[in-house]
Amino acid sequence: RSGPAQARLSTASTAAAPEDAGSIRTTFYEQGSGDGYIPAGTGSIKNSTSLADSQVADIISRGMPFGIELHSDEPQVLIMHTHATETYELADNGWYDPDFTCRSTDNAVNMTAVGAEMARVLNAAGINTVQDTTLHDYPSYNGSYERSNETVRGWLEKYPSIKVVLDVHRDAIEQEDGTRLKPTLQTEEGPAAQVMIICGADKGGNLPNYTQNLRFAAAWEAAMEAQTPGLTRPVMFAYRYYNQDLTTGSLLIEVGGHANTLDEAVRAGGLAARALASLLAQTA
Structure with missing residues (x-):
């Protein structure tokens, strides 16, 4: 890794925990199997719809539904953020401050930082990628998806070449006792958030x-x-909307959760984009 993203990576902190500090627990989510789960390579899809698992399996067996143009002068991928102000733990403390809102308008530490790393990896692979950094959830959270819908429509009108629209978010996983879970795996590059x-x-x-x-x-x-x-x-396959009618390559991806660190999330975004670059290159 190199470039601006490296400078943002957080390190372990020696800060003293406040008296009301909350607990963070590292966890790892396995792939699913059996009823309600459909294999996707060595990954899986959790079927939370009324479609039979066999129907879902038949659909995905058809492979990629579109191709992209490598080294195109026109954008092929749009990365955007309906909830751009979502952020992460900014130091690896092992605890969280309940007064920290996990929101920030600083694009160096919110979801746009993860999206920027994804865009960097895709562009480096020859896949023309643009990122929209509009804070659709600020100053008002309500109406975020209506505003991001307008933003995406504007990009598609300007660049009909766009095949893929990725809405990059993070999750928030918390137990009843207030413990926050951070889905994490160890990689050669270091710990990364699961996506x-x-x-x-x-x-x-x-x-x-x-x-x-x-x-x-x-x-x-x-x-x-x-x-x-x-x-x-x-993969969560469910009756969700998330503006996914705008292209046939529209997906939402959750990069870690609010208990992950920013560096874990940026690293995960890069890994997800690296795989996407390989996949899209095969369609060119």
Whole structure:
């Protein structure tokens, strides 16, 4: 790793914990198997819809539904953030300050930092990628998806060449006792946050082309697990929307959770993008 992202990487802190500090527990999510889970390479898809598992398996067996142009003058991928102000632990303390909101308008430490690393990796691989850093959830969280919908439509109108739209978020996983979980794996580069793709299914006609998104999700899931085993949690295939009707390559990806550190998330974003670059290059 090199460049600006390296400078943002946090290190272990010796800061004293406040009296009301909360607990953080590192965890690792395994792939699913059996009823409700469909293999995607060595990864898996959690089927939370009314479709039979066999139907989902048939859909994803068709492979990638689109191709991209390598070294194109026109953008092929758009990275954006409906909840751009989501952020992470900024030091590896092993505890969290309950007064820390896990939100920031500083693009050096919020979701746009993760998206910037993903865009860097894709562009370096010859996949023309643009990033939108609009803070759709600031100053108001309500209406974030309506605002990001307008943003994406504007990019697609300007650049019809865009095939892939990635809405990059982070999760927030907390137990009843307040312990925050950070999904993490060890890699050659260091600890990285686990990631999870979310793909919506059609409900009442809101996602008429969802099968293409699902095929893309399955292919990316398989590519990530092939390159970095353990990087992913099972794909969530459910009745979600998330503006995934705008292209047939629209997905939401959760990069870690609010208990992960920023460096773990940036590293995970780079690994996810590296796998995506390999996948998209095969379609060119």
